[in-house]
Amino acid sequence: MRVEVIETMPSFERLEQDWNAVYDADPDAQLFMSHRWLAGWLAWLSGPWFILAAKASEAPDAPYVAFLPLRISVKTSEIPFHNELNMAGNFAADYTGILCRPGFEPQAIPAFARQLKQMNWARFNLENARISETRYRLLMAHFPKANFQISQVSRVGKVDSIDNALCPFAALPPDWNAYLDGLSANTRQKIRRLLKQLEASGEYRITVATPETIERDLDTLLRFWEIKWTPRKGDLVHTLVRSNRAMLTRSFKSDLLYLPTLWHGDRPLAALATLVDRRKRAFLFYMTGRDETYDGPPPGVILHAHSIRYAIENGFTEYDFLRGNEPYKYSFGVKERRIRCTVIGTKNGRNIGGKIDRRTVAAALKEATELHQARKLAQAERGYRQILEVEPGNADAIHRLGQLLTTNGNHTAARRMFKTLTSVRPDAYKGWLCLAQSCEALSQHLDAAAAYREVVKLRPDLADGFNGLGRMLHKLDRIEEFDAAMDLVFERDRQAGERNGRVLGRRAAATAEAGSLAH
Structure with missing residues (x-):
C-alpha cells in the first residue's frame, strides 16, 4: 500500500x-x-x-x-x-x-x-x-x-438537549403516495392539506433559486437564520453566516444546492437549503431560516414536504436530516444513524516528533509576532525558535528573534541571528543594519563598520547607514576613510544616473557628523 x-x-x-x-x-x-x-x-x-x-x-x-x-x-x-x-x-x-x-x-x-x-x-x-x-x-x-x-466528545446541547451525534434520515420509495402511506395518519393528512392549500391558493407560492435569484434567496435564508440564532450563539453567528454563505454559494455553482423559498404574496416566509448528491441519489437538508413573526401555516413542514416530493419525483432515494434529533424530524418517517x-x-500534549508541522509555519509566525508585540517575550521567543527548528532559513523568524534578543540585552545572541539573516537575505539592508547595531553594542567596531558599509551600498538614501559608518570609523581612528567610502557611493549613483537629492543630503549630513566627531 x-x-x-x-x-x-x-x-x-x-x-x-x-x-x-x-x-x-x-x-x-x-x-x-x-x-x-x-x-x-x-x-x-x-x-x-x-x-x-x-x-x-x-x-x-x-x-x-x-x-x-x-x-x-x-x-x-x-x-x-x-x-x-x-x-x-x-x-x-x-x-x-x-x-x-x-x-x-x-x-x-x-x-x-x-x-x-x-x-x-x-x-x-x-x-x-x-x-x-x-x-x-x-x-x-x-x-x-x-x-x-482517547476521549469521546458528547454532542448533546446544554440548552436544548438535542443530540447532534444522532442523524435522522428517511428512505424514499419511488412513489410520493407510497412515502405518505408510511407516515402516521395525522402527519399524512397534515402534509396533504398544507400542499393542497399551497397549490390551490393564490396567496402562497414556492420559488426555487436560480442563477438570477440565488443571492436574494441566500440573503433571505441567512437573515432569518441569523435572527433566530444570534441570542444563543452571540458574535459567533457572524462567522457562521459568512462560512455558510461561502459554502452554499459554491455548492450552488457546482449544481449541489436545492433552495426553495416560501412566499406569502411578496413576503418571504422561509427558505430551506438542501444539498443534492446525484451520485448517491440523496437529498441532505442543511439549514433553514424562517420569519419567526409569521403566524400561519408552518413554513418548515411545507418546505420539507415540497422538497421530499421533489426528490422522489426526480429519482432520489434518501432524504437526510443530518445532525440533530429534533422531534419534528421524526414525523417524516425517519430512521437514525449515529456519527462519531x-x-x-x-500523552504529554506535545507534537509527535517534537516539532510543529511545516504547513503551519506562517500561522505560527503570526502568533509569535503577536505575542512579541504584546511583550510576552518568553512565549514569543519559544515560538520563534520552534519555527526555526522546522525552517532554519525563515528570514522573518530570524529577524524578529534577533530583535527580541536585542530588547532583552542579549547582543551576542542577537548578533548571531542577524549574521545568519545577512546570509539568508544578503540583498536586504535591514539585516545588515541590525547586524551593524549589534556589533556596535558589543564594541566590535570593525565588524560594525563593515556591516554599515553594506547598508550604505544597499540604501544610500538612509541616514542610519552613513551616520553609523562615520561613528565606527571615528572609533577606529580611520575617519579619513569616510570620504573615500562616500565618494564610491556617489560615483556608483552617478554612473547609474541616480543623482538623487535625498542621497546627496544624507551624505552631506553624515559627513558633517563625522567631521564633528573628528574634532
Missing part, C-alpha cells in the same frame, strides 16, 4: 476521475466527501489542508483505493506551540469520514494511521465521522490508550 500526500488544488483536481470511481464504489460515501463538494470548500479555506491518498500497491500507476481529507492548524494557547488535525470538512460539513473501496479497508486504513503517526501533531479531532464500526476499529487499533489519550466524535491526543 502506497500513501501519497496531496496538498495543492491542482493536485486535488487531477484526482477527480479516480476520486469519483472510489466514491461511487464506497457504500459509506456521502456528499461531504465528494470531490465536487470538497473542491469548493478546500478552495475557500485560508488555512492549510492535505489529503492522504492510498494506492493499491507501490507501483506508480496503481489505482487509488482510499482518501482521507484533513486540515491542520497551530495552537498557541500553550507553550510550546502544537498542532491539531481536523477533518477537512469541518466546520461546514455535517459528516466527515474516510473514502475507501470495499475490500481495501484492512490495508488502506492502517496505512493512513501509520502515515499520521509520522506527522507532527498533538491532537486529532475525528469529528462528525460517519464511519462504519469496521473502519473505526481499524483506525483506532493504531492509537492504543497506552500511548495516546473522538479525540486522539498525545
